[in-house]
Every structure is written in C-alpha cells, then in structure tokens.
Amino acid sequence: MFSIRINCLAYWSALNAHGLTEQFPNKVFIQTPKPKRNKTVFGTSYKFVIAATSKITGILTQGQGNIKYWITDIEKTIVDCFDLPEHSGGYAELIRAFNRTKLTSDKMITYCMAIDNFAATKRMGFLSELLEKKGLTAFIRYAK
Numbered sequence: 001m002f003s004i005r006i007n008c009l010a011y012w013s014a015l016n017a018h019g020l021t022e023q024f025p026n027k028v029f030i031q032t033p034k035p036k037r038n039k040t041v042f043g044t045s046y047k048f049v050i051a052a053t054s055k056i057t058g059i060l061t062q063g064q065g066n067i068k069y070w071i072t073d074i075e076k077t078i079v080d081c082f083d084l085p086e087h088s089g090g091y092a093e094l095i096r097a098f099n100r101t102k103l104t105s106d107k108m109i110t111y112c113m114a115i116d117n118f119a120a121t122k123r124m125g126f127l128s129e130l131l132e133k134k135g136l137t138a139f140i141r142y143a144k
Contacts, residue, residue, distance in 0.1 A: 006033075008031050058072050058075060059076070075103055080115070
C-alpha cells in the first residue's frame with residue numbers, strides 16, 4: 001500500500017503514457033493529496049490536481065533505477081478522467097480511450113467506490129453497455 005503523500009502522474013498525462021490517446025497534453029497532470037502550486041520547470045508546465053486521500057489508489061511504479069515514477073493504472077486513469085473530465089482533454093478523446101482499452105469490472109468497481117461520483121459511474125456504465133465492452137457485466141450491474 002502506498003503512503004497518502006504520493007504524487008502520481010494522472011489524468012490526461014496518464015492517458016497519453018498508457019497509449020490511450022494520440023493527443024499530447026500541454027501540461028503534466030499530477031494527482032496529489034496536498035495543495036501545491038502549479039509550476040513550470042525548463043519549459044514544462046506541471047498542473048497539480050488535489051484529490052482526497054480516499055481517491056488516491058490504483059498506483060503503479062514505472063521506470064527503473066533512478067528514473068522511477070508513479071502513475072495511475074489504466075482503470076484508475078479512466079475513472080479519474082470521468083471524475084474530473086476537465087483534466088482529460090475532453091469527452092471525445094476520453095470516450096475513444098475508454099473504447100480502446102480492455103478494462104476489468106473488479107478494478108472499475110473499486111475505483112468508482114473510491115471516487116464516490118455517482119454521475120461519473122453512471123456515464124461509464126452507460127458507455128460500457130453502449131459500446132458492448134466485454135468483461136464489464138458486473139460493472140454495468142454496479143453502475144445501474
């Protein structure tokens with residue numbers, strides 16, 4: 001389990017890192033439990049998005065050696081983007097990413113419970129059914 005102090009790559013930046021969008025965000029989106037000022041370092045802008053500690057879950061470690069970083073896993077990235085779509089590049093790009101990836105019901109349910117956003121859960125459930133996503137039957141039932 002990770003400490004709640006973790007700052008991780010999330011939202012649109014994580015969509016791009018996971019190969020779920022061809023659009024490259026003009027900022028690096030970092031999910032953090034504590035308020036931090038947005039920064040620009042060597043011409044790269046960093047947007048810190050405050051999330052409740054209960055929402056900080058589903059984090060993977062990527063990279064190796066001295067170049068390790070934390071990033072939300074695919075399901076958590078999708079759930080976070082539906083929770084705060086203003087950090088995802090827009091609904092059109094988010095729906096394409098949702099359609100492209102293989103998702104698991106268990107993780108989707110766990111992360112939806114963590115974000116506690118009824119509207120976002122309903123949207124993802126509707127899309128799962130509309131796009132006939134395989135393996136999401138339990139998630140669709142949960143969303144209903």
